[in-house]
Amino acid sequence: MFIRFIIEFKNEYDEIETGIFQALGYLIDRSGILFEYDKKHLNDIRKWFNKNLDAPNKFSKAKRKNAAKVSLSWYKSTAIEHLGKMYELKEIIERYGMVVTVLKRKNAGYVVYEDEFQISTIPHKKDKSITK
Secondary structure, three states: OEEEEEEEOOOOOOOOEEEHHHHHHHHHHHHOOOOHHHHHHHHHHHHHHHHHOOOOOOOOOOOOOOOOOOOEEEEEOOOHHHHHHHHHHHHHHHHOOOOEEEEEEOOOOEEEEEOOOEEEEEOOOOOOOOOO
C-alpha cells in the first residue's frame, strides 16, 4: 500500500491539489499566521525529513536531459516513522484551516524512483485526478 498526503492549496503552478511540503513552506515562510510553537514544530519536522528522506533523483521516464519533473511521491506503508511525522504535519496544518487528504493506493502509477521509504510515480492515464 502507498500513501500520499495532499492539500487543497493553490500552488505556484496554479494547481489546486499539491503536496503537503509545498503548503508547509508557505505556512512557515510566507503566511505570518503561525503561532511560534507551531512554527518551531513544523521547522523541526521539516529538518527531520531533510535528514531522513532522500529527494527523488528521477521524476519521469523521459530520456531527454530537460524532462519535466512530473511525478508524484508516495510513502510506503512500511515507512512507519515517516508516516507518523506526516500525520503530525497534517494535524498542525489543519489547525490553520487547510484540508489535508490522505490517499491510499495499492498501485500508485508507473514507478520512476524508489527507495526504502517512498516511491515516485507517474499516474496511470486512466487517473484523471490523483484524488480518485
